[in-house]
Amino acid sequence: MMYIIDTANVEEIRRCVDLFPVDGVTTNPTIISRENTNFPTLLKDIRDVIGNDRMFHVQVTGEDAKTIVDEAVALNEFVGGNFYAKVPISAQGLKATMELKKRGIKVTETAIFTQQQALIAAKVGADFVAPYVNRLDNIVSDGVNVVGEIVTMFKGYDLKCNVLAASFKTVEQIHKIAMVGCHAVTINPDLFDTLIYHPMTLYAIDDFNADWASVYGKNKILDLFKK
Numbered sequence: 001m002m003y004i005i006d007t008a009n010v011e012e013i014r015r016c017v018d019l020f021p022v023d024g025v026t027t028n029p030t031i032i033s034r035e036n037t038n039f040p041t042l043l044k045d046i047r048d049v050i051g052n053d054r055m056f057h058v059q060v061t062g063e064d065a066k067t068i069v070d071e072a073v074a075l076n077e078f079v080g081g082n083f084y085a086k087v088p089i090s091a092q093g094l095k096a097t098m099e100l101k102k103r104g105i106k107v108t109e110t111a112i113f114t115q116q117q118a119l120i121a122a123k124v125g126a127d128f129v130a131p132y133v134n135r136l137d138n139i140v141s142d143g144v145n146v147v148g149e150i151v152t153m154f155k156g157y158d159l160k161c162n163v164l165a166a167s168f169k170t171v172e173q174i175h176k177i178a179m180v181g182c183h184a185v186t187i188n189p190d191l192f193d194t195l196i197y198h199p200m201t202l203y204a205i206d207d208f209n210a211d212w213a214s215v216y217g218k219n220k221i222l223d224l225f226k227k
C-alpha cells in the first residue's frame with residue numbers, strides 16, 4: 001500500500017520523508033490555505049523536499065472544464081516531476097479529465113463519495129480516485145465498505161485506476177482500508193506517528209535498555225568495540 005502525506009507544511013513533509021516510507025504528498029485548497037503563504041513558492045518548496053520521483057497531487061480550483069484544464073496544464077509545467085492534477089468529481093471535471101489524459105497529464109479524481117462516481121472517473125481515465133473515508137463515516141455511511149466495493153469493481157472490470165483513500169481520523173480506519181486491498185492512503189503527519197505507536201512497544205524498549213544497562217552501564221554497542 002502506498003502511503004501519501006496529506007499536508008502542505010514543508011517542515012512536516014521534510015520530517016516524514018526523513019522518517020517514513022512516504023510515496024508522495026496530497027494537497028487540497030483547505031490544506032494549502034492553512035499555510036497562508038505564497039502558493040507557487042510553497043509548491044516549489046514541497047517539490048524540492050520530496051524530489052521528482054515522489055507523487056505530488058495538487059488540486060485545481062476551476063469549475064468549468066476549460067479552466068480546470070488550463071490550471072492543471074500550468075500546475076503540471078510549474079511543479080514538474082511525478083505530478084497529478086486533483087480534479088473534484090463533476091460533469092465538467094470528467095470532461096476536463098478526458099482532455100488532460102489526451103495531453104498526457106495524470107489525474108486524481110477527488111471528493112469521491114460513491115462507488116458510481118469512482119467507476120465513471122476510472123472510465124474516463126483517472127489514474128487515482130480519492131474516496132473520503134472519515135467524511136463518509138461522519139454521515140453514517142460506511143467509508144471502508146465504499147472503498148472496498150470500489151476496489152472490487154476496478155478488479156472485476158480490470159480498470160487500471162488506483163484507489164487513494166483519503167480523509168482519515170483513526171488507525172482502525174486505515175487498517176480496515178488495507179484489509180480491503182486499497183492501493184493507497186493519504187494521511188496527515190500526526191496519523192503517521194500514531195500508526196507506529198504502541199505503549200507495549202515502548203515498554204519493551206524500556207526493558208531492553210534497563211537489562212543492557214544492568215550489565216554494560218552507560219556503554220553503547222560502539223563503545224564496546226573501541227580498542
Ligand code: E4P
Nearest residue numbers: 006026028130135166167168
Ligand atoms: C485528500 O486528498 C483529501 O482532500 C483529504 O484527505 C480530506 O481530508 P479531511 O476530510 O480530513 O478534510
